Amino acid sequence: MQDKQKKAAIQQIRKFNRFYTDLIGLLNQHFLSSTYSLVEGRILFEISNAGSIQASQIMASMHIDKSYLSRLLKKLEMEQLIIRRPSPTDARAIEILLTEKGQAEFEILNQKSEKQISDLLEKISPEKSKELASHMSAITYILKEGH
Amino acid sequence: MQDKQKKAAIQQIRKFNRFYTDLIGLLNQHFLSSTYSLVEGRILFEISNAGSIQASQIMASMHIDKSYLSRLLKKLEMEQLIIRRPSPTDARAIEILLTEKGQAEFEILNQKSEKQISDLLEKISPEKSKELASHMSAITYILKEGH
DNA sequence: TTTATTTAGTTGACAATGTCAACCATTAAT
DNA sequence: ATTAATGGTTGACATTGTCAACTAAATAAA
Known part of the structure; x- marks a missing residue:
């Protein structure tokens, strides 16, 4: 049963x-x-979210291969969206930050993404939208916290 | 507000x-x-689910590029998982079916996939699992039916 | 009914995305 | 002091996905 x-x-x-x-x-x-790929957008999000972050942390939170990440970061640096500088506490590590341009681009991406969801919700009543969000929270909670 | x-x-x-x-x-x-990629698995699912199907239908339901699909189908045919034969009703179209081998492989994939979710649910109580599923249904319903 | 137009699928050429193993430098562990 | 582990980079490559051009058949328009 x-x-x-x-x-x-x-x-x-x-x-x-x-x-x-x-x-x-x-x-x-x-x-x-948009001009940036999804992964790139997500990396910008992680950096913005943390303020400053190490590549290894991005790796962990995004479950992304380190060689792949290394290249993506190089690209983002060339596009002047981020700064990579040696970590003051660990000479192996690098510290990653958004440049002003990076912050601005991220903000645009962020708004695009919000708009996308907002458009999706256009077809749905405010009450149902709220329900939708709370179902999602519930799922996240159950899957993260278990039992 | x-x-x-x-x-x-x-x-x-x-x-x-x-x-x-x-x-x-x-x-x-x-x-x-596993030996098959996610997309391939999904294609097998679509074929199995429909019994027999046209490439254009798979395209529509999976939102996949037709050239990409054409190649994937060719590969699946070479691996003898599917049969592609001209549609009796439309000479442009092809009719796709699973071979016995294809059905067997799909069944294995299916069970693997079930086991994967089953493992995920191991960490969760039966009640919460049920809740999880119902939150998911609710989301699907809201997003599909709208308001 | 001949001439467009659309639909179904294939192919070539290529770009984007992702993976694996080898490697250097540094830090942590024994 | 030596070994092992961590953080990151690079080369070589495989997978995955896209775009445009094309053939053949079906449908619509003239």
Whole structure:
């Protein structure tokens, strides 16, 4: 009996994963029309969020390969969106910060992203939007905190 | 006042998107340890799900480029997982079916994918698992049906 | 009914994205 | 003092995805 419920849950979760993978894919595609790729945008987010950050921290939070990240950071540096400088506390590490240009570009990206979600919510009533958000919080909570 | 609520909802949704993009990414990475890529698995799913299907339908449901799809199908055909034959009703179109091997491989993939979710649910109580699934259904419903 | 137009799929050429292993320098552990 | 682990870079490569041009058939328009 218990087992049947579990199977049903698994099926529903898989269905959701298919659905949401698609949705995120569509959102990202649209996002890509911008000059920066999704990963780049996400890196800018991580830097902005932290103020200053090490590459290894970005690696950990984004689950991204270090060689890949290294190159992306190099590119962002060339585009003058970030500064990479040796960490004062660890000579192996680098400290990454947004330049003013980087902050400005991130702000644009951020607003684009907000607008995208805002557009999505246009089709949905304010009450349902609120519900949507709270379902999402609930999922995050359950998956992060467990039991 | 209304506006503040909306902004809060947008922020929560974006947070969820980051979180869930990562989660799906991790699940897919694990999935990749198999011999088929995620997209290939998904194509097999679409074919299995429909019984027989046209390439254009897969294109539509997966939002995938037609040239890309054409190549993937060619590969799957070479691996003898699918049959491509001219559609009886439309000479431009092809009709795609799973071979027995394809069905068997899909079944394995399917079980792997189920197991993956099942493992994820190990850390979560049955009640919470059920809640999780229902939050997901609710999200899908709201996003699909709107208001 | 001949002439567009659209639809279905394929192919070539290429760009973007991501991975693996080897490597250097530094720090931490034994 | 030596070894192991960490942080990052680079070369070489594989996978994944995109774009435009093209053929053949079906549909619409003249």
